[in-house]
Amino acid sequence: MKKIVIATCLLLGVTSAVQAGGDPAIGKEKSAVCGACHGMDGNSVVPTFPKLAGQSENYLIKQLKDLKAGVRKDPVMSGQAAALNDADIPHLAAYFSSQKPAPGAAANADLAATGQKLFSGNLAKGIIACSACHGPTGAGNPAAGFPRLTGQHAMYVTTQLQRFKSGERENPMMRGVVANISEDEMKAVAEYITGLH
Numbered sequence: 001m002k003k004i005v006i007a008t009c010l011l012l013g014v015t016s017a018v019q020a021g022g023d024p025a026i027g028k029e030k031s032a033v034c035g036a037c038h039g040m041d042g043n044s045v046v047p048t049f050p051k052l053a054g055q056s057e058n059y060l061i062k063q064l065k066d067l068k069a070g071v072r073k074d075p076v077m078s079g080q081a082a083a084l085n086d087a088d089i090p091h092l093a094a095y096f097s098s099q100k101p102a103p104g105a106a107a108n109a110d111l112a113a114t115g116q117k118l119f120s121g122n123l124a125k126g127i128i129a130c131s132a133c134h135g136p137t138g139a140g141n142p143a144a145g146f147p148r149l150t151g152q153h154a155m156y157v158t159t160q161l162q163r164f165k166s167g168e169r170e171n172p173m174m175r176g177v178v179a180n181i182s183e184d185e186m187k188a189v190a191e192y193i194t195g196l197h
Contacts, residue, residue: 021057027095030088043102047155054101056142060093104151106195115192118185126180138196149193157190
């Protein structure tokens with residue numbers, strides 16, 4: 001009985017903590033502008049715009065705050081985030097986080113097979129496994145702030161990997177991860193990620 005009470009208290013504590021961050025209903029009301037690019041439910045159909053559905057709430061909050069503050073720069077999103085009210089960010093994150101992500105599909109099976117090997121790392125080339133931080137299924141690690149990759153558009157993933165490598169996106173960890181990855185390898189791992197589920 002004692003274990004049940006403790007488990008219930010922990011569950012309620014976790015639920016309260018998640019709900020305290022933002023209200024998905026308010027986020028839905030405020031998401032019309034976001035939906036133009038990312039889809040009304042966060043499942044973008046445009047390969048250059050990321051899918052937000054099912055992404056970690058904390059990750060979405062951090063990215064929006066970084067974009068708003070100019071820490072992360074993006075030609076489209078920097079202006080959009082700058083116009084956001086700070087109070088709206090947790091609500092938008094709660095809404096998109098609560099949406100069901102649509103699975104992606106790899107368009108090139110051979111490229112995806114190469115990408116699968118890279119996703120697991122290549123110590124000989126100094127390539128760290130993506131799965132080490134993002135999990136074996138690409139579901140991410142919300143507690144550590146590592147995003148969900150599963151089903152993300154291959155084109156978007158490739159662009160972000162290129163931005164990490166060039167230093168356009170300032171993330172020392174990811175810059176180290178992509179240091180030894182070629183453009184073709186970026187495309188391969190992105191192709192694998194888009195079909196991962």
